[in-house]
Amino acid sequence: MIRFLTLRLSLIVVTLLVVSVVIFAVSEALPSDAAERLMGQYGTEQNIKHLREELGLDRSAPERYGRWIWGAVRGDLGTSLVQRQPITSIVGHRLLPSIYLAVFALLVAVPSAVLVGIWAGVRPNSKGDRAVSLIGMVGISLPEFVTGLFLTIVVASKLGWLPTTSAIPRGETPLTRPEILILPILTLTAALFAYIMRMTRASVIETMDSHYVRSATLKGLSRRRVIFRHAVPNAMLPTITVVATTIGWLLGGLIIVENVFAYPGLGQLLLNSIQTRDGPLLQACALIIAVAYSFSNLFADISYRVLDPRIRLT
């Protein structure tokens, strides 16, 4: 296990290094010079040169990369070019709402998807299974912005039950206004649910076809015991990996969903930084999302390892 953890942790360090290089290269390629942008219309030749030195922009790219990464490790993500504030505090305000959204969506989607997936998987090709499969098919096919808009049109516009946008008034948090969270969560859930449910179903069908489930049946065990003691625990192993994969999808979905509902989270911030060509801010947002995704994969790997006795000891 120690050997595995060291291996896995060193892999994630390598991965994140690749990630940070990509991100740094991207924001390097943005056309405008940060110093010019910061000075705006007041920039004189002299001022800009001065600021450039102050920001370290006159140094070589590898050196700037080193400074950026070192800062990021210590929690200093630099200064936003547009808002002219420390990025760490800007991101700090936006991070929490996004976490609420992501966590709630996972809490809703994962258990329900797994349950429905098992339910459908043990009765393949029945009417219920076909109905569930159809829902799953539609779910994975609809882009988040389409689902979000359908929901808005029906639930918010026509029925008027919920607000159409999810902007958070000043001084409030998503937790004080839970109603604004419902539509974004539902939208995110739709795709997650469909994807995890389909995977769980496929995995359950495969396990139900295995020799050890056959031998459990031929031991004369009750169907309930065959399913819940023999099939499901084994079928859940691939589902762990699937959930980790979906987190990548979820993070991408956040960008869209926050945009659809004007929800003030990290995804919106990222889009703003792209529109305003705010390099340092873009770097920070992308880095945070990539780190979150990498660690969710790490977490899945470890839990797989802990739950599957076959690889626990090797």
Place this chain on the structure above:
Amino acid sequence: MRLNTSGQRIEVPGAARHTRSAFGRGTREFLRLSLSTTAGRVGLPIVVIHILLAIVGPFIAPYSITEFHLPPDYPATDRLAGPSWTYLFGSDQFGRDVFSRVLSGGGTLITLSLAGALLGLLWGTFIGMSSGYRGGRVDQVVMRVMDGMMAFPALLLALLMLTTLGARDAPFRWLEPYWQGSLIVATIGLVFAPSAARVMRSVTLQAKNLEFVMSARLRGESATYIIYREILPHALPVIGVEFTVRLSYSILLVSSLGFLGLGVQPPSPDWGLMIAEGRQFIGFAPWTTLAPAGAVATLVVGVNLLTDGIKHARGMPQEIVG
């Protein structure tokens, strides 16, 4: 070939039929596979209709996509007009015919998605097979870079790539009209390459230990010959499935980029962008978003149904993780 519980070989009916050309054989096989399940029988027509409309759409569209229907005597009536016989799907905020715009928007989306998925697959196949066959340190380094790229959610990676590439102008004048589209295709290709590379690498690693590959090595065949003449045909079914799966993701991704305003530039119609623009009128003119949304939805549902159908008919697992 599959084995049943008693270890017998199940003969595949019609396996002995031969058609002359490889293309004919492929087409026939594709049709047979797609039409042998309900999912395929529903999905194939949807996809075919979408493709046909994408080709002839611009020619049968009743109005020009850029024509503003603002008759001088009725200043406001033809803006955001509801669906009628004049404007089948209503009109948008500029009074443009939504039906015509939906008809004309499919071509770009399908072309870009197809090209992007293909490019990603080509890249992935090349990288994955070479790296997997070679093995050793090179393989380790290549796969770490792929891992690094896969640490980004697809949409984020696409956004980053487009932002970088999009900041530059077309290097040649003649490329100007296609520049934006090419960038999107290149982006999708880059985003999808790592996962395709992973799949193809694992196929190659498996095939490397198969007897027919070993006997090719014993004949003294070159690595290139073995990869492309022996392993590639063997991997074709996997490539086919990977392609259809990527195609549906590709459509989702291209339309999402359009929605975020990073697709092809207006005024040329883009379903994602139409939805984004129609959003503000959602309360009183939902048709401006519903029509393109429905178009995207049916297209992806069709592709996914077809994929599921083919996978089912081939007896493949319904999902390939990773």
Place this chain on the structure above:
Amino acid sequence: MNSHAPRGAPLLQIEHLGVTFLTPRGTVRAVRDASLNVRRGEVLGLAGESGSGKSTTAFAAMGYLPGTTRVSGRVLFEGQDVMNMDAAELRRMRGNRIAMVYQDPATSLNPTMRVGPQVSEVLREHLNMDARHSRRATIELFESVRLAEPEAVLRRFPHELSGGQQQRVVIAMALACEPDLLILDEPTTGLDVTTQATILELVVDLKERINAGILYVTHDLGVIASVADRVVVMYAGETVEEAPVRELFRDPKHPYTTGLLNCVPKPPTEDGATVGLTRIPGSVFPASEPAPDACLFASRCPMADEMCSQMAPPMTETGVGHSSRCLYPNDIAPGVWGELDTNVETGRVQGETVLGAKGLRRFYGSWGRKYLIFGPRIRPPVRAVTDVDFTVGLGRTVGIVGESGAGKSTVARVIVGLVPRDQGQLRLKEEELAPEVDERTDAQRAAMRMVFQNPTASLNPKLAVGHAIVRALRKFSGLDKQESQQRAEELLQAVGLDPAYLNRPPRELSGGEQQRVALAGAFAASPDVIVADEAVSALDVSVQAQVLNLLRSHQEKTDTSYVFITHDLAVLRYLSDEILVLYAGHVAESGPAPKVLDLPSHPYTEALLSAAPVPDPDAQRTTIRLPGFVPTLRAEFQGCCFASRCPRKVGNICDEAPPPAQTSADADHVIYCHIPLDELAQLQLRRPTETTKIGQE
């Protein structure tokens, strides 16, 4: 036991069973007409090749036929039709009254559940035992199937047990409720012979200990001979012959059975002559076709006449408890398949050496450290092959034998260069061969060809059958496209195949045909040496005989040398001039075949020979059971690698000093053992009784 049926009445009665699977890929008539019965206290052997429907028949006895099926006939368990039982009745019967042991124990046990609970849940389900009682009963069951340290095994996961131990757990699970009927479906296929021998012994022991009927399904006639009381033979979904075991082997009444018996290679006779093998032509009647009004074996039968293709023969009684599905059961004589040629070993002298290996060594991986590249060295490399020497003479066959983990496949791959050797020399005629195949010359590659185990994988499924042959011809013989095409057709004809096969996709060929294509490819460039790695292991006996005959006649014609790798002693005896016995990557014994198979033997060879089942019910059986496991190849041996399991271990010297190479008088027979040869011969003459150990796993 709650049997109300009178003693002697059949426990299980299968009457004219037909099972058809309706799959999306077509209709499979797995069982067409099968009838058999099993009585209490007897072992009924159900024999047949792949596709005969024997396993489906076994599963039908448990009422287990998943998917869409069409069933005809009756399956009566104690007079009650299993096919008409409802779910609750089936559940009460399965695992309780009828229990089953499966072919592959590794996949039949739940991988994420400890084995103890997997056994005790049967007890709790059927006998309503509580946790404490069921745990104790499970330990007793483990003891009764001779699992060592039963309490420790209880807490293991399946992957932590060896194949033999896993199968013992499955058997314990089947015995849990003292079933009335025990079904064993190929329980030893895939296990090593020495493991198989101990499992078979357990089955024979069970027969005496429990008052149950046993249905033993297998393709291996040797196994049938050693366990069964009566035998039913199946072919193409039909039972074709039923007889008491001795009568079946002495006086078979169906041409298929006769042919099958003559397909199994037999040990050489006293004067060193080997008996040739019957060649059953053609292949099994396809399961996709409905049965015509004819004998399904007619197309392959040497004595078929018009009647055979005009009416389907019924099962007819030919003697007490003996019946046959043949129109002419009394015309069947040993010579029905033609005279078998006997092949007297002419005592060819060892001619010129074609291939010589000295000190071949291959270790996989390097020392692994605790924390990636830091910390103490904790994982030694896998020592797959350590210091193997042999020479192959012109036109001769070296047989390499050993069980799983012995390193025989690695030796094969090292020879051809698929796996580079770490140390040692390899000379082909006068030339030193490079470790890797890519570094060898075309001429060297042409001179040494390989045949693999799995015929289906040795042809690229997406390319025409002839592709590999044509490529080899063009590369090695420098023929152009047209010439090589023509030559390839000749080659196919030479291996007894229709030249039209050349352009077919491989999936249209049967396994045996595919293996013959692989042989044609190997013969293509007239090589000096052919390395065959388990080349007949995946084939049914009748097909195996075709391939063995082909190899033999090719050698006689062309003086090609073979390196033949196998785990099957019968095949080894049939083909080899010299034998190399491998254990845990080391040579245990080597020399001319008659000397290796005779005394004195290395204790491992002795155990191996005693464990191999012989297709003769009256054969003397003295199995030497080996305790423990094959040691991990990561271990570095101070002494003899066999010491941990050796029944003849003499003391600490075996663990401490590497065994010396003892050569017999004529210097070509080498045994690596500490016991002096004459003493070893003395010991081995005195077997069986005193030296056998109670084997435990």
